[in-house]
Amino acid sequence: MKPLRWGIVGPGNIAHRFARDIRHVPECEITAVASRDRTRGAAFAEEFSIPHVFESYEAMAKSPLIDAAYIATPHPFHRAAAELFLREGKAVLCEKPMCVNAREAEELIAVAKEHGAFLMEAMWMRFLPAVTEAVERAKAGVIGKVRGLSADFCYSLRPESEPKIFTPAMAGGGLLDVGVYPLHLAAMLFGTEPTSLDARSTLREGVDIHTAITLTYEGGAIATLSSGTMVKKPENAYIYGEDGYITLPCFYSAREYTVTRRDGSEERISLPFDGGFCGEIREAQRCITEGRAESELHPLSTTVAVLRQMDAVRKSIGVSYPFDKKSAT
Numbered sequence: 001m002k003p004l005r006w007g008i009v010g011p012g013n014i015a016h017r018f019a020r021d022i023r024h025v026p027e028c029e030i031t032a033v034a035s036r037d038r039t040r041g042a043a044f045a046e047e048f049s050i051p052h053v054f055e056s057y058e059a060m061a062k063s064p065l066i067d068a069a070y071i072a073t074p075h076p077f078h079r080a081a082a083e084l085f086l087r088e089g090k091a092v093l094c095e096k097p098m099c100v101n102a103r104e105a106e107e108l109i110a111v112a113k114e115h116g117a118f119l120m121e122a123m124w125m126r127f128l129p130a131v132t133e134a135v136e137r138a139k140a141g142v143i144g145k146v147r148g149l150s151a152d153f154c155y156s157l158r159p160e161s162e163p164k165i166f167t168p169a170m171a172g173g174g175l176l177d178v179g180v181y182p183l184h185l186a187a188m189l190f191g192t193e194p195t196s197l198d199a200r201s202t203l204r205e206g207v208d209i210h211t212a213i214t215l216t217y218e219g220g221a222i223a224t225l226s227s228g229t230m231v232k233k234p235e236n237a238y239i240y241g242e243d244g245y246i247t248l249p250c251f252y253s254a255r256e257y258t259v260t261r262r263d264g265s266e267e268r269i270s271l272p273f274d275g276g277f278c279g280e281i282r283e284a285q286r287c288i289t290e291g292r293a294e295s296e297l298h299p300l301s302t303t304v305a306v307l308r309q310m311d312a313v314r315k316s317i318g319v320s321y322p323f324d325k326k327s328a329t
């Protein structure tokens, strides 16, 4: 079988990790990179032995040299970049959050459908064996009836070290950057339709630097989640049941989980971790090769549902972006 030929769009921080991890996925290769900056594109191509460099995203989108694009630009530019490739019938794996709000995501999905092209949000956590197994076992009753989830993804940065995270015009704030992970974990466990959503936040210059979210679900389960950019917390998730709880250390990049039972006994399970990206790349590769329009493991409806939740959180805490009214181009 011919390998799937990937093109990288925006060779910045996370694109380096993608390019390292994809080496572990045998049916894939990177054949091209596109950067608006010739030197940056050439340096990336040299580092990862990529044969073709494009100086515009448009040119790579039109090129027959690639089958699929990995969009690794900052959030406000995902939609426009992804659209270029979808319109040329190319498959797209787009960094999280796929768009800055649910409306943009729905518009992008319509483009993918119109052109029969595969589209998936790059939410690697949904494909990590430790996370999927812990969630499956919780649902199967290993800790009795599941009553709750708590998950925090909070790091502490100095604003001058990463200005885009603190800038409304860059869709800054912790919610879109890292709050998307605990929300997706809650969706994996409880589904995408909470019966209530409540949020509180500390803002700084128009973006959220510490946000707490409470979701409740039919049947009474409660998820308490937080995200932050100027507060350091342990990045753990806990799933609580009537007969015990499951701990997922560093849940968005988990390699293990522990089941603690009512009597205090512990079962610690370690699972393979071959780089954060490998599971999602394998899933994208499988879907594209099979001619699927989306992944049933990480469907577009879930991406939109989580974006709707983030829209509701932002409305409640008073964070709006310039492109909430009009799409960024």
Ligand SMILES: NC(=O)c1ccc[n+]([C@@H]2O[C@H](COP(=O)([O-])OP(=O)(O)OC[C@H]3O[C@@H](n4cnc5c(N)ncnc54)[C@H](OP(=O)(O)O)[C@@H]3O)[C@@H](O)[C@H]2O)c1
Binding pocket: 009, 010, 011, 012, 013, 014, 015, 034, 035, 036, 037, 040, 041, 072, 073, 074, 075, 077, 095, 096, 097, 122, 124, 177
């Ligand atoms: N999956 C994960 O674990 C993970 C981790 C970190 C980040 N992310 C996501 O990945 C995305 C990229 O984050 P990053 O930190 O890697 O980005 P970055 O390094 O700041 O930028 C990546 C590329 O985006 C383009 N870009 C940067 N600033 C731009 C601007 N002002 N206008 C237009 N294009 C711009 C540039 O492409 P050119 O080379 O073409 O100029 C740059 O090389 C974000 O959406 C983030 O949420 C995911």
